[in-house]
Amino acid sequence: MTEILEKTAYHESGHIIMAYLNKYFCEETEILPNGDGKSTFNYGSDLLTITAITNFKDEPDIFNNLSESIKRNCPEIAFKSTLVLIAGSIAESIYLNDGISGEEMDVEISGPDLIRIENINFLLSQINLNHKTDFIPEMMYTAMTIFADKKIWDTITILAKSLFNKNNKKLSKSEIETILTDCGFVEYLKKKQ
Numbered sequence: 001m002t003e004i005l006e007k008t009a010y011h012e013s014g015h016i017i018m019a020y021l022n023k024y025f026c027e028e029t030e031i032l033p034n035g036d037g038k039s040t041f042n043y044g045s046d047l048l049t050i051t052a053i054t055n056f057k058d059e060p061d062i063f064n065n066l067s068e069s070i071k072r073n074c075p076e077i078a079f080k081s082t083l084v085l086i087a088g089s090i091a092e093s094i095y096l097n098d099g100i101s102g103e104e105m106d107v108e109i110s111g112p113d114l115i116r117i118e119n120i121n122f123l124l125s126q127i128n129l130n131h132k133t134d135f136i137p138e139m140m141y142t143a144m145t146i147f148a149d150k151k152i153w154d155t156i157t158i159l160a161k162s163l164f165n166k167n168n169k170k171l172s173k174s175e176i177e178t179i180l181t182d183c184g185f186v187e188y189l190k191k192k193q
Contacts, residue, residue, distance in 0.1 A: 026173060032169075
C-alpha cells in the first residue's frame with residue numbers, strides 16, 4: 001500500500017505544479033484511504049470555459065452558449081487545462097521510472113483525466129480544421145518536457161513527499177503554498193513570467 005500512496009502523492013503533485021505553472025491554484029489535496037487522490041483546483045475566470053470544453057461531448061450547450069469572445073480563447077485554455085489533467089499521470093510515470101529515460105516511457109492516463117482530455121480533443125477537432133490528430137501524445141510530450149526541468153521536478157518531489165509524509169495525507173492551500181515558497185518555486189515562477 002505504501003507504494004500506491006507514494007505514486008498517488010506524485011500524481012497529485014504533478015497536477016498541482018502544472019496548475020501553478022498555468023496560473024491556476026490548488027485549494028487542497030489529499031490521498032484517500034483507498035489510495036486514490038483528490039485535489040480541488042481554482043481555475044479563476046477560466047472555470048466556465050474549462051467546464052464547457054471538458055463536457056462538450058455530453059453537454060454541448062454549455063459550450064454553444066458561451067460568448068464568441070470566450071470561444072476564441074478556448075484553444076489556449078484547452079491547452080492549459082489538458083496539461084494540468086495529463087500532468088498527474090506524467091509525474092506518476094516519471095516517479096515509477098526513476099526519472100525520464102531516453103527510451104519511450106509507458107504512461108497510463110487515469111480514467112477521469114483521460115475522459116476529460118478526450119472531450120477536449122473532441123471539441124478542438126470540431127472547432128479547428130487544423131487540429132492535430134496526435135494532440136494527446138503531443139500534450140504528453142509537452143508535459144514531460146516541462147517536468148524535465150530540474151527545479152520543477154524537484155518541486156514535485158518535495159510536494160509529493162510532504163503530502164505522503166503528512167499524518168492525514170492532506171494539504172491545504174496555505175500548506176501547499178508554504179511548501180512552494182520554501183523550496184523556491186514561487187520565486188522561480190516570478191522569474192519565468
